[in-house]
Amino acid sequence: xxxxxxxxxxxxxxxxxxxxxxxxxxxxxxxxxxxxxxxxxxxxxxxxxxxxxxxxxxxxxxxxxxxxxxxxxxxxxxxxxxxxx
Amino acid sequence: xxxxxxxxxxxxxxxxxxxxxxxxxxxxxxxxxxxxxxxxxxxxxxxxxxxxxxxxxxxxxxxxxxxxxxxxxxxxxxxxxxxxxxxxxxxxxxxxxxxxxxxxxxxxxxxxxxxxxxxxxxxxxxxxxxxxxxxxxxxxxxxxxxxxxxxx
Numbered sequence: 001x002x003x004x005x006x007x008x009x010x011x012x013x014x015x016x017x018x019x020x021x022x023x024x025x026x027x028x029x030x031x032x033x034x035x036x037x038x039x040x041x042x043x044x045x046x047x048x049x050x051x052x053x054x055x056x057x058x059x060x061x062x063x064x065x066x067x068x069x070x071x072x073x074x075x076x077x078x079x080x081x082x083x084x085x
Numbered sequence: 086x087x088x089x090x091x092x093x094x095x096x097x098x099x100x101x102x103x104x105x106x107x108x109x110x111x112x113x114x115x116x117x118x119x120x121x122x123x124x125x126x127x128x129x130x131x132x133x134x135x136x137x138x139x140x141x142x143x144x145x146x147x148x149x150x151x152x153x154x155x156x157x158x159x160x161x162x163x164x165x166x167x168x169x170x171x172x173x174x175x176x177x178x179x180x181x182x183x184x185x186x187x188x189x190x191x192x193x194x195x196x197x198x199x200x201x202x203x204x205x206x207x208x209x210x211x212x213x214x215x216x217x218x219x220x221x222x223x224x225x226x227x228x229x230x231x232x233x234x235x236x237x
Binding site: 001002004005006043044047048050051052055056057058059060061062068070071072073074075076077078081 | 109119120121122125126142144146147148149151161163164165166167168169170171172173176177178179180183197198199201202203205208210213215
């Protein structure tokens, strides 16, 4: 079971969400704790900025979207990856 | 568009058709730390972790590419977020990492992308290739020939 992480970062994102959606929907916002680093065009450039600022530590790269849909990996989570064996 | 034809191998016996049906769409893959992390480590005089090598399975049912979570520590990766993944009884929270994937022996270019950390015990896989990567590819499954083609 994966423990929830990035609570402070998610709270900081929620506070800025409407502002970010109005000016940079589709881009990627970077947070560590309640510190907001900025918005970047791709996850890769966001990651590079976070690494340069804080080093190799957990920081949040959040897509600036109205709602994130859950991912689906049905074969894995239903135990069907190798259904024939 | 570089084209890569794959004939599955790895079992002692079986026709190409049997191998493809049995093993699925397997692709040798190397997973490296992101370029920004490699550059930062190098500039600090620290060693860059060796890539993880193994098989990835092309999973057209998966919305995102995945990495076996138990291997993440060997690369020293830290999560960049968490995502909800639909499971049998609701959604599950999984860590998200950024990494580089390269495909040895193929013309598929090295790609840097977010990977969902998942648990795949006993599957002999290090990664799943999902539709976030496949949206850039043409994939042809040739059952009668026992091969598949991926063009990127």
